[in-house]
Amino acid sequence: MxxxxxxxxxxxxxxxxSLNAADYPNRxxxxxxxxxxxxxxxxxxxxxxxxxxxxxxxxxxxxxxxxxxxxxxxxxxxxxxxxxxxxxxxxxxxxxxxxxxxxxxxxxxxxxxxxxxxxDQHALVTSRFAPFNTWAEFLQYARQQGEISYVSQNMTDRHLIQTIAEKEGFEVRIIPVSGGAGMAPLVLSGDVDLAFSGGTHSRYSDTGEMRVLAATGQRRLEHYPDIPTLEELGYPLIMQxxxxxxxxxxxxxxxxxxxxxxxxxxxxxxxxxxxxxxxxxxxxxxxxxxxxxxxxxxxxxxxxxxxxxxxxx
Missing domain, CATH: 3.40.190.150 (Bordetella uptake gene, domain 1)
Incomplete structure (x- = not known):
């Protein structure tokens, strides 16, 4: 019994x-x-x-x-x-x-x-107005200037650029924004030197309005296979x-x-x-x-x- x-x-x-599963979602x-x-x-x-x-x-x-x-x-x-x-x-x-x-x-x-x-296809990007086209040219510029302006979207990318700056001998002025919508206008206008992009660069790189300098993930970017990763550039850093x-x-x-x-x-x-x-x-x-x-x-x-x-x- x-x-x-x-x-x-x-x-x-x-x-x-089963009834609950069949009923969801009901609004x-x-x-x-x-x-x-x-x-x-x-x-x-x-x-x-x-x-x-x-x-x-x-x-x-x-x-x-x-x-x-x-x-x-x-x-x-x-x-x-x-x-x-x-x-x-x-x-x-x-x-x-x-x-x-x-x-x-x-x-x-x-x-x-x-x-x-x-x-995500994370990258470090710059404007078409920047006086550099490659990562090596960016480093030369940053050392000459002593300080660069950098658009950040989160805590991790801020620590990433600070780690690079400490190694390469330049200062960073952080400009925090929320997402690619906040980043894009600053880069497109040429008002900043460098920026973290979570993918918004894909809309502007083919037209030349943004330049992709480095990938931050474990692999090169799928649509930008010629752009090196930070690891390939000598930094033991992965942001993916x-x-x-x-x-x-x-x-x-x-x-x-x-x-x-x-x-x-x-x-x-x-x-x-x-x-x-x-x-x-x-x-x-x-x-x-x-x-x-x-x-x-x-x-x-x-x-x-x-x-x-x-x-x-």
């Missing part, structure tokens, strides 16, 4: 789970983004929202909460109770880029990750991230699974392929589960090592 009761209970639980979903219109993250998010809406059968609207290099949006999601109905789309840096020994409002473990969808979707950590598993399947289908949609590979020029790369978690922890470790280096030099 006990076994019969247990079996009935399990059947009822499984039936409830509009919000795609949260921490960057302004004009950068590659927002451009990609607009198309992703449209494709996800088709896959989920519910409207998906964009909500911007820019600031702190995407950190404000990440903090908003971490404290959200709208499991499954607010989804964060972000480069992975805001998830991992917070100071050590500081009580941050969130950490890597405060999210449930749907998956990464593409690989992916673009991912995340929900609050307590989101029910059946909702997560629905979102994973919708995201997988989105990566095969011609609209998403076109904006990712042709417009913002990023390789599509789906990572989820333990592989994505390990990537985030490795990224965090690199950031801590870079921070430690700049504090001990």
């Amino acid at each position: 006990k076994w019969l009761k247990y079996s009935i209970l399990m059947l009822l639980m499984c039936s409830a789970l 509009p979903v919000t795609l949260l983004i921490g960057f302004e219109r004009g950068g590659t993250a927002y451009t990609q998010a607009e198309v992703l929202a449209e494709v996800l809406a088709d896959n989920l059968g519910q409207p998906v609207s964009l909500q911007r909460k820019s600031g702190l290099g995407g950190g404000i949006a990440a903090a908003m999601l971490a404290s959200s109770k709208s499991e499954g109905y607010i989804v964060l789309f972000t480069p992975s840096f805001p998830i991992t880029d917070y100071p050590p020994n500081v009580q941050a409002s969130y950490s890597i473990d405060d999210f449930r990750y749907i998956g990464a969808v593409s690989e 991230s992916v673009r991912l979707l995340a929900v609050p950590k307590d989101t029910p598993e059946y909702q997560v699974e629905v979102l994973i399947q919708a995201t997988r289908r989105a990566l095969e949609d011609p609209r998403f392929i076109q904006v990712t590979q042709e417009v913002i020029r990023q390789p599509i790369r789906f990572i989820d589960g333990e592989e994505l978690n390990q990537f985030l922890y490795q990224q965090r470790q690199r950031q801590l090592q870079l921070l430690e280096h700049t504090h001990t030099e």
Whole structure:
């Protein structure tokens, strides 16, 4: 009799789970983004929202909460109770880029990750008006000037340029901005010497309005194979991230699974392929589960090592 009761209970639980899965989503979903219109993250998010809406059968609207290099949006999601109905789309840096020994409002473990969808193409870039065309020419210019102006989008890229400056013997005046939308006007006008770009340069480099001087990832940029990485230039520095979707950590598993399947289908949609590979020029790369978690922890470790280096030099 006990076994019969247990079996009935399990059947009822499984039936409830199936009904919940079939019922989700039953209202509009919000795609949260921490960057302004004009950068590659927002451009990609607009198309992703449209494709996800088709896959989920519910409207998906964009909500911007820019600031702190995407950190404000990440903090908003971490404290959200709208499991499954607010989804964060972000480069992975805001998830991992917070100071050590500081009580941050969130950490890597405060999210449930749907998956990464593409690989950022980070670079150090300059204007067409700059009096240098290569990294070697930039270093000569920086040493002659003694100080350069640099547009930064997050804590990690600030430590990266400071590490380089300490090694090469010049000073850096940091100009913080939020995303590529904040970076682009300063570079295009020639008002700054150097900038970190998470991918916005892809819109301007072919026309010559921006020059790509170095890649910051482990590999050369897919669309700029002649541009060396910082490692190839003699700096043991790697700054690499992916673009991912995340929900609050307590989101029910059946909702997560629905979102994973919708995201997988989105990566095969011609609209998403076109904006990712042709417009913002990023390789599509789906990572989820333990592989994505390990990537985030490795990224965090690199950031801590870079921070430690700049504090001990």
